[in-house]
Amino acid sequence: MFELKTTKDVLKIVKEKNVSFIQLWFTDVLGVQKIFSITPSELQEGMEEGMGFDGSSIAGFCRIEESDMIAMPDPSTFQIIPWRPSDRPVARMICDIQNPDGTPYEGDPRYVLKRMLKKVNDQGYTFYVGPELEFFYFASDKAPEFLDMGGYFDGLPVDRATDLRRQTIFALQEMGIRVEYSHHEVAPSQHEIDLRYNEALKMADDVMTYRTAVKEIARQNGVYATFMPKPVFGQNGSGMHVHQSLFKGSKNCFFDGRDKYNLSKMAKHYIAGIMTHAPEITAICNQWINSYKRLVPGYEAPVYVSWARRNRSAMVRVPMYKPGKEKATRMEYRSPDPACNPYLAFSVMLAAGMRGVEKAYPLPEPVEEDIFEMDEKAREKAGITSLPGSLYEALVVVQGSKLVRDTLGDHIFDKFVENKKVEWDRFRVHVSQFEIDRYLPIL
Numbered sequence: 001m002f003e004l005k006t007t008k009d010v011l012k013i014v015k016e017k018n019v020s021f022i023q024l025w026f027t028d029v030l031g032v033q034k035i036f037s038i039t040p041s042e043l044q045e046g047m048e049e050g051m052g053f054d055g056s057s058i059a060g061f062c063r064i065e066e067s068d069m070i071a072m073p074d075p076s077t078f079q080i081i082p083w084r085p086s087d088r089p090v091a092r093m094i095c096d097i098q099n100p101d102g103t104p105y106e107g108d109p110r111y112v113l114k115r116m117l118k119k120v121n122d123q124g125y126t127f128y129v130g131p132e133l134e135f136f137y138f139a140s141d142k143a144p145e146f147l148d149m150g151g152y153f154d155g156l157p158v159d160r161a162t163d164l165r166r167q168t169i170f171a172l173q174e175m176g177i178r179v180e181y182s183h184h185e186v187a188p189s190q191h192e193i194d195l196r197y198n199e200a201l202k203m204a205d206d207v208m209t210y211r212t213a214v215k216e217i218a219r220q221n222g223v224y225a226t227f228m229p230k231p232v233f234g235q236n237g238s239g240m241h242v243h244q245s246l247f248k249g250s251k252n253c254f255f256d257g258r259d260k261y262n263l264s265k266m267a268k269h270y271i272a273g274i275m276t277h278a279p280e281i282t283a284i285c286n287q288w289i290n291s292y293k294r295l296v297p298g299y300e301a302p303v304y305v306s307w308a309r310r311n312r313s314a315m316v317r318v319p320m321y322k323p324g325k326e327k328a329t330r331m332e333y334r335s336p337d338p339a340c341n342p343y344l345a346f347s348v349m350l351a352a353g354m355r356g357v358e359k360a361y362p363l364p365e366p367v368e369e370d371i372f373e374m375d376e377k378a379r380e381k382a383g384i385t386s387l388p389g390s391l392y393e394a395l396v397v398v399q400g401s402k403l404v405r406d407t408l409g410d411h412i413f414d415k416f417v418e419n420k421k422v423e424w425d426r427f428r429v430h431v432s433q434f435e436i437d438r439y440l441p442i443l
Contacts, residue, residue, distance in 0.1 A: 130180075244346075
């Protein structure tokens with residue numbers, strides 16, 4: 001693990017450690033990680049001038065007639081990749097994407113988050129997030145074949161992935177990523193490794209690293225890891241609960257010890273902002289057709305717009321692990337899934353929350369009863385609405401969202417919606433095995 005800030009530091013380590021290749025990482029609009037490698041001989045020029053590539057081949061980037069893009073490495077993200085051979089190490093740096101004239105490229109998801117964070121930084125705030133990413137280990141990528149039939153917090157001999165998680169945690173730690181917890185999750189062969197909260201840009205970078213580390217270490221052990229939100233019918237899906245708070249220096253702006261919930265006015269308005277705009281940002285935080293197979297009642301995934309302290313059926317929760325402790329006070333947004341683009345997801349969450357703060361949205365009372373057990377009339381009486389029930393519904397809502405368009409910018413907003421419409425159309429015309437089994441014998 002190295003604390004690096006400058007080009008000079010990177011060049012020194014590459015030489016001292018005899019690094020063979022430097023991978024340059026960046027993310028497309030859908031959150032798919034893109035990687036290309038350079039040799040040490042190209043490193044200095046690459047860090048000073050960036051590395052050119054064809055942006056027209058990257059999903060959501062640019063048209064062929066404006067295809068020249070520059071990947072500019074961020075030296076602070078330099079790390080040796082621990083799952084590559086140690087005799088000739090391979091390193092990586094995460095890149096910002098620029099236009100040929102050196103200006104930030106509006107189609108770069110990392111730039112979207114940087115731009116949103118600057119708005120709150122200019123007001124004196126630092127946005128911290130702590131995501132909990134769940135995932136499955138399967139025997140292969142051909143079918144969801146479980147490695148174990150364990151459940152929540154099960155250990156050996158039931159949990160067959162203890163060593164896989166252990167190797168992954170060691171790799172993350174070597175890359176400067178702090179891990180808080182790891183355990184078997186509720187569904188068979190489902191797992192979770194929780195990252196220590198951090199500033200949002202660093203955390204978005206860490207989420208991309210985390211997903212790569214989990215999948216690559218699984219592959220090296222002959223199994224397959226997936227962040228697919230709902231890979232198995234009848235079992236819990238995988239979520240990405242995102243803990244969020246805003247600090248001014250060392251002061252947690254979400255904490256007020258005089259309040260009965262220990263929440264400041266700002267925290268309440270922020271939560272109200274998330275709740276008010278949740279239907280609009282769902283397409284970004286749950287961006288796949290499969291995401292909505294998870295967002296159904298009965299499998300711990302929150303589908304109803306509400307907040308609570310202990311109630312895990314609510315969409316937003318204020319954790320009560322350490323009541324009254326200032327730094328531990330935060331809100332937890334429970335509907336996102338781990339297959340989203342973290343740069344875009346963190347951006348729209350922050351935008352929604354801050355809109356609530358700016359407009360002083362009122363926060364309703366918490367709902368502490370199990371919402372899944374309430375009938376429609378009871379939910380209506382309590383003022384509880386639902387999240388979109390499909391990618392199509394989510395797209396209809398997001399297309400009318402000025403908040404999301406302003407946050408993502410016209411380029412990414414239009415490219416994202418266009419891509420998702422194509423995905424929905426392909427799904428809509430597909431004849432599934434369910435239809436064959438159900439209708440062919442009787443129609």
